Amino acid sequence: MITPLPALLEENPIIIAIKDEEGLSRCLQNPKPVVFVLYGSVVSIPDIVRRLKEAGKTVFVDVDLLDGLSAREAAVEYLVGATEADGVISTKAALVRRAKALGLAGVYRTFLLDNMALQSLRKSGGSQWADFIEILPGLMPKLIARLSHELNAPLIASGLIADKQDVIDALGAGAVAVSSTCPAVWEL
Template sequence: MDNKLWTVIENNPIIAAVKDMAGLRRCNESDVKVIFILFGDVCNIDQIVNEAKREDNIIMVHMDLLIGLSGKEAAVDFIKAHTKADGIITTKQSLIQRAKEVGLYTVLRYFVIDSMALVNIEKQNSCCAVQPDVIEILPGVMPKVIRKICRISKVPVIAGGLISDKEDVVSALASGALSISTSEQAVWFM
């Protein structure tokens, strides 16, 4: 592993996925080192990131959930120029490419809903010139699928979605995920 994001995630495998300001305040009471911001808009994302940012953590903004910014590369430029975010989360390869160009960490999110989704992950993993730093697969409570994706992925895997207790965390990590992301606040404090 050769980048700070991987090291921090490997050493702190629980990622807080924050959906609102109340959750962010609760998250700030925990020891999590990576925070996924899953809310906000063009007018307040800088304030949200500032509230989340501490010296030793990594803040990732979910571009697809940010209100008021298009799914275009200029939205990544806005995040880079106007916030202290360390990186982005998205389902769009073009945003991954732009974020890499401007020096942001990247998480490419996949929704694994059927076998075609697995084929798509394998195709993108083998053919795309620009690879994300990590991929996140949802839902994250599929040990057999996590193992398969970890085998075919060139980058580390985060399991997210529907992870709600210690058993889910242990299962995902034992299946090969480098870390998990969850909005379940009790898990942030495990």
Template sequence: MRTQAELARRKKELLEFFYDSTERCPVIAAVKNDEWLEKSSSSVCEIVYVLYGNICTIRDIVHEIKKAGKMAVVHIDLISGLASKEISVDFIRKFTEADGIISTKPHLIKRANELGLFTIQRFFMLDTITFNNIKKHVRDTRPDVVEMMPAGLGKMIRYALEEVDGKPLVASGLVLDSDDVMGALSAGAIAVSTTNLEVWKSVE
């Protein structure tokens, strides 16, 4: 069992790696199958989101990412066999090499923080009610990074940056080309995550 000091130090290291990595390459590879996983390993993207898998395969999927020297972040809401309960975060922490998780669920983000995992809280900008609740959720859960979907809402990104308590913001979803990446970055996003393989290549 790691001490609180060790967990805090690990979190600091992960956040520093995240900042350094996104400065070198602002595109985050999001993988949905084994073929994309293999392509992500040879891409210049230094951070990989895992958007697929189950309790039997997630360990090996994460291992492949770590073997390639990249940061592995598991979208825990999308892993088959994991319930929407804190014990699922414990499973990821104990049985995989994952550096962190993504989730839309505040209680999972809180538990991941307690375990020293890197945390990304994802928000879908469906309406103004969702947008107006961002600040409350971020202050309550204290994620390391906030992710907003879709990525193409430059004006919304600028407004959101005022609501996230200084947290770095990643844009995601409907990233069609490198212009969408540049638009999100120009609006203030620190990075863009995408499943679009052509966009991965555009930053090489």
């Protein structure tokens, strides 16, 4: 039986985020079960996902970062047809909604750079249609605490997470998980 994602994250709140082949190789040697794929192309993504799935990973693909695909719903449809990805990550609400409609999990990624971005997130209703909301940068415990009570979707803290204290601070503030491209964090 496949463990549901919320339970996986409760047991393993560190998400491996890979941005290149070196990260993929290191990830395949790590027991952490959830992976965010932040690179690839229309040609390479089926193989990347296949290798991760063969290693027993739960795989999310950032559809915005795939070369050769436009940021349109057809990109999500391609992922469904060409890979066994478990979910998508996108800064575009329409792509997350399309993923959900096709049976994938959806992570809505947002960059909280200022109060306007924060207000936009609150108004977007993302917590109604996304499985998770990934906020960047993840080094904002006060904001994580506030949003974890305001939004209905669980929060994943990402961006600039570099050490154990960053992980402790984000999780302690209310994030359900952290995502990092830093291999030292993967080993925690």
